[in-house]
Amino acid sequence: DWSSDVCSSDLSGLDALHSFDIPADVVEAWGRIARGRGATLFHALLGACHVWLERVGRTDDTVILVPIAERADDDVQRVLGCHVDMLPSRLVREAGGDGRSASAVTATVRGRFLEAMEHAIPFMEIVAARNHAPESRHQPISNVAFVLLEDGEPAGSLAGVPVDPLPVHTRTSRFDMTVRLSASRLSRALVGRVEYSLDVLDEHTVRSMVDRFLALLRRVADTPDVDLDSLDLLTDEEREKVVSRFVGATVETEPPATLHALFGRMAVSEPRRVAIQDAARRVTYDELDRLSLGIARRLRSLGVRPGDRVAVTVEKSVAYVASVVGVLKAGAAWVPVDAGAAAARAEYIVADARVAAVVTSGPVPISVPRGAPVIDVGDPSPAGIDDAPALSDEPWVAPQVEPSSAAYVMYTSGSTGKPKGVVVSHAAVVAFLRAMQRRFPLGVEDRFLFSTGTTFDISVYEVLGPLVAGSTIVVGPHGTPDPAEVAAVIDSAGVTVAQFVPAFLELLVADTSFARARGLRRVFCGGEAMPQRLPGRFRSACDAELINVYGPTEATIWATSWACGPDDGEGGVPIGFPLDNVRARVLDEAMRPVPVGVDGELFLGGVQLADGYLDRPALTAERFLSDPLGAAGDRLYRTGDACR
Numbered sequence: 001d002w003s004s005d006v007c008s009s010d011l012s013g014l015d016a017l018h019s020f021d022i023p024a025d026v027v028e029a030w031g032r033i034a035r036g037r038g039a040t041l042f043h044a045l046l047g048a049c050h051v052w053l054e055r056v057g058r059t060d061d062t063v064i065l066v067p068i069a070e071r072a073d074d075d076v077q078r079v080l081g082c083h084v085d086m087l088p089s090r091l092v093r094e095a096g097g098d099g100r101s102a103s104a105v106t107a108t109v110r111g112r113f114l115e116a117m118e119h120a121i122p123f124m125e126i127v128a129a130r131n132h133a134p135e136s137r138h139q140p141i142s143n144v145a146f147v148l149l150e151d152g153e154p155a156g157s158l159a160g161v162p163v164d165p166l167p168v169h170t171r172t173s174r175f176d177m178t179v180r181l182s183a184s185r186l187s188r189a190l191v192g193r194v195e196y197s198l199d200v201l202d203e204h205t206v207r208s209m210v211d212r213f214l215a216l217l218r219r220v221a222d223t224p225d226v227d228l229d230s231l232d233l234l235t236d237e238e239r240e241k242v243v244s245r246f247v248g249a250t251v252e253t254e255p256p257a258t259l260h261a262l263f264g265r266m267a268v269s270e271p272r273r274v275a276i277q278d279a280a281r282r283v284t285y286d287e288l289d290r291l292s293l294g295i296a297r298r299l300r301s302l303g304v305r306p307g308d309r310v311a312v313t314v315e316k317s318v319a320y321v322a323s324v325v326g327v328l329k330a331g332a333a334w335v336p337v338d339a340g341a342a343a344a345r346a347e348y349i350v351a352d353a354r355v356a357a358v359v360t361s362g363p364v365p366i367s368v369p370r371g372a373p374v375i376d377v378g379d380p381s382p383a384g385i386d387d388a389p390a391l392s393d394e395p396w397v398a399p400q401v402e403p404s405s406a407a408y409v410m411y412t413s414g415s416t417g418k419p420k421g422v423v424v425s426h427a428a429v430v431a432f433l434r435a436m437q438r439r440f441p442l443g444v445e446d447r448f449l450f451s452t453g454t455t456f457d458i459s460v461y462e463v464l465g466p467l468v469a470g471s472t473i474v475v476g477p478h479g480t481p482d483p484a485e486v487a488a489v490i491d492s493a494g495v496t497v498a499q500f501v502p503a504f505l506e507l508l509v510a511d512t513s514f515a516r517a518r519g520l521r522r523v524f525c526g527g528e529a530m531p532q533r534l535p536g537r538f539r540s541a542c543d544a545e546l547i548n549v550y551g552p553t554e555a556t557i558w559a560t561s562w563a564c565g566p567d568d569g570e571g572g573v574p575i576g577f578p579l580d581n582v583r584a585r586v587l588d589e590a591m592r593p594v595p596v597g598v599d600g601e602l603f604l605g606g607v608q609l610a611d612g613y614l615d616r617p618a619l620t621a622e623r624f625l626s627d628p629l630g631a632a633g634d635r636l637y638r639t640g641d642a643c644r
Contacts, residue, residue: 014198018206022181022217024188029221033102039110042148047102047109048220049146049179050091051228052213058588058599060093063142065175068117086123088141089113099227102220143176149183176200179213208597211235232592242586242593243629251580254434256403258426260328262433262468264289270470273444276321277493278475283318285470288325291318293396295326295377299357302373306331306399308356309409311372313339313346313364316450316475319377321463323359328426331399332356333406335421336454339365345419349411353421353614403427409614410457410553421614422457428556429460431607433468435579436461439561440522440547442469442497449498451476451486457553458499458527471497483511490517499524499549502534509534509541520544526551526558530573535564550575554623554637556608560584575643582606583627585636586643591628594644602643603627603636610637 027041034044046064053062065086091109093100126141178195196206212233219231234242266275271286283291304310310327312334314320327334335353337346339360346366350358358364358374368374407426411419442448448466450473452459466473474493477485486508490498496519500508505525508514520542525534526549538546548568551559562568562576578584583605586594594600605627612620627634 015195016198016203016206018194018196018203018210020192020194020210020214022190022192022214026217026221027188027190029224030102030217033220033224034106037103037107037110039106043110043113044102044106045148045181046089046113046146047091047105048213048216049144050089050109051105052209052216052233053144054091054093055216055233055588056209056212056595056598060095061090063088063090063144065089065142065145066113067145067147068120085120086145087113087116087120088123088126089116089146093229099229101225102228103224105228145175145178147178147180149181177206205597208595212595229590230592232594234593234595238596239593241596246585247578247583249580251435251438256427257430258328258401258403258405259407259429259464259468260292260325260401262430263325263464266467266470270444273470274472275467276318276450276473276475278318281318283322288318288322288467291322292325292329295323295359295375296329297394297396298375299326299330299332299359300399302357302375304330304332304356306401306405308332309335309353309406311335311337311350311353311355311358312454313337313366314359314361314377314454315340315478316452316454316459317361318475319361320454321450321467321473323377324463325467327359328401328407329398331401331405333408333423335409335411336459337366338453338455341455349419349421352419353409353411401426403430406611408460410460411455412553420616420619422553423611423614424457424553424556425611428608428610429464431581432556432558432579433461433465435581435608436465436558437469438580440524442466442471444470446471446496447474447494448472449474449476449486449490449493449495451481451498451500456527457557461524461557462499483507484513487511487513487517490514490520494519496521497523499526501525501527502530503528505538506531506534509537514541517542522547524549524558524561530564532572535568535573538564539566548573548575552604552637552639554610555582555604555606555639556610559604559608578604578606579608582608583630583634583636585627585629587628591625593629597644599642599644602639602641604639605630605634605636609635 030044030048031041034041046066049064050062053064054060066089067084068087069084089109089112091105176197180193180195181190183190194206194210215233215235216231220226267285267289272284274282275285275288276283299310310332312320312323312327314323324334335349335355337349339346343366350366351369355369355372357372358368359377360374361377364374403426405426406423407429409421409423411421413419442465446466446469448462448471450459450462452462463473474489474495476489481504483504489495495517498520500523502525505523522545523538523542524547530548535546546564548562548564549558549560551557558579559582560576560578562574564573585603585605586600587603588594588600609624612624623638625636625638627636
């Protein structure tokens with residue numbers, strides 16, 4: 001309902017016109033469909049109009065008003081003039097079934113229209129029965145009317161003088177939209193005209209809607225038996241946009257790799273560069289390499305093998321980063337657990353993931369599965385780990401880990417039930433990091449703020465993004481973040497890149513101390529919809545580039561990005577375009593691509609997709625689907641988010 005948010009006090013009553021033509025061959029094709037069902041062209045095109053409104057309005061129930069001659073009442077039988085009433089035509093698309101053809105819809109519309117004519121009552125009686133409020137913006141029953149004059153506008157003469165009809169445009173609208181079709185006097189084509197209310201529709205929207213109508217008519221004319229519910233209503237130009245242009249560039253310039261292998265390259269090329277720092281110390285890439293190797297040795301000595309999962313309950317710190325890299329070097333996948341949160345949730349995750357070991361810092365505040373060893377990394381240092389007897393003296397034989405192996409299992413919030421573990425491979429994370437590096441490069445001089453809690457997947461970028469680019473991780477404040485404290489760390493540590501959720505970024509830009517963070521050059525903002533006012537407030541407080549990012553855990557951190565400009569915010573901030581090797585599809589309930597500007601559900605595909613949900617094959621099959629527009633084997637993740 002495009003007029004649901006228009007107040008009656010705001011109405012101008014003005015309308016506008018949009019003209020179009022339906023080619024003769026299309027008209028003839030629909031005429032054949034009508035004759036095959038003993039119907040008229042009117043019934044066929046009224047049916048087409050119903051299907052069209054279903055699709056552009058995303059509804060299963062459409063009502064269109066049709067003018068009919070009204071002289072049944074004795075009071076008007078002998079009255080001169082035009083007496084027209086409106087007859088509602090309703091079509092309800094039934095759920096399920098084997099699809100619908102234009103022929104079937106024509107037959108249904110014909111039958112119901114003739115039945116309605118037989119039992120017609122004055123339209124105003126229908127309105128009265130509905131208790132329609134006179135001051136309501138909406139027309140009663142329907143806001144759309146349809147008119148077809150199959151014989152064209154009749155010409156005549158007065159006293160021998162030829163007369164041609166002259167269309168009158170009153171510039172006022174009775175309905176939100178009236179579709180008028182009339183036969184051309186020069187050919188078998190139909191001349192179309194859409195009269196629409198300027199209070200609820202604009203020229204661009206109407207033009208796009210008419211393009212959908214013409215696409216429907218043409219596709220059926222070319223293939224009369226086609227299933228109407230399988231058709232998309234895209235023009236050729238739109239098909240190029242939604243199928244090709246809204247897909248990230250396919251880039252295959254780098255060979256597959258594992259995350260710890262990429263880190264290892266940096267440890268070799270930049271051994272003395274600072275990899276991570278907190279309030280107490282700095283750790284170089286070489287030191288972090290040795291710290292993580294010590295943890296990997298301990299895990300391997302306790303029986304952890306490739307394919308296992310290891311819970312990491314350490315909060316964000318040098319120890320956490322060393323633990324993550326150590327788990328990866330051991331060939332396992334890390335499972336971040338917030339041991340300081342609800343114990344029941346943490347214990348459920350550790351049990352559900354069937355972890356082979358637990359890495360902690362200090363006493364473990366939760367119950368550990370029987371048989372799972374606990375490694376206390378405490379305050380790791382090269383002396384405290386690498387000098388462990390019989391471990392560092394033996395040559396390190398790196399376990400065989402494939403890029404397709406799981407890198408981590410991230411448990412979602414569980415707001416709609418128990419938390420579920422999302423299994424993400426090395427290949428997916430590496431693809432994400434490489435795509436981000438191409439679009440938003442990190443350099444060796446960058447200092448990336450590690451501010452997000454470890455159980456949120458965006459923290460993975462704050463840890464691994466800098467480590468594979470040779471940048472420095474700056475550990476942010478622990479616990480519930482305070483804007484002034486975060487701003488102080490950004491200023492004192494010379495942070496150049498950070499990411500926040502919109503709610504916290506709003507608090508940060510409102511804090512006067514944030515103005516001192518002049519070294520900040522880029523801020524990623526995502527995790528929830530960006531408020532319209534935020535880009536403007538950010539620009540007033542900071543000179544850094546603001547990037548609106550979007551992505552569910554199931555698509556590995558971020559899947560799309562949008563660099564906010566000075567004009568963003570007035571009509572909502574876009575989520576932007578897909579990263580390289582990411583496919584973004586906006587589909588309707590039948591998995592058909594929707595036209596530009598029409599609401600649909602966002603689906604994501606590409607190499608960044610997670611493997612699925614840990615030990616939940618049914619849920620994985622429900623949410624990870626085949627891509628109807630892709631190659632064999634291509635998958636899409638159903639985000640559940642509305643998009644256009």
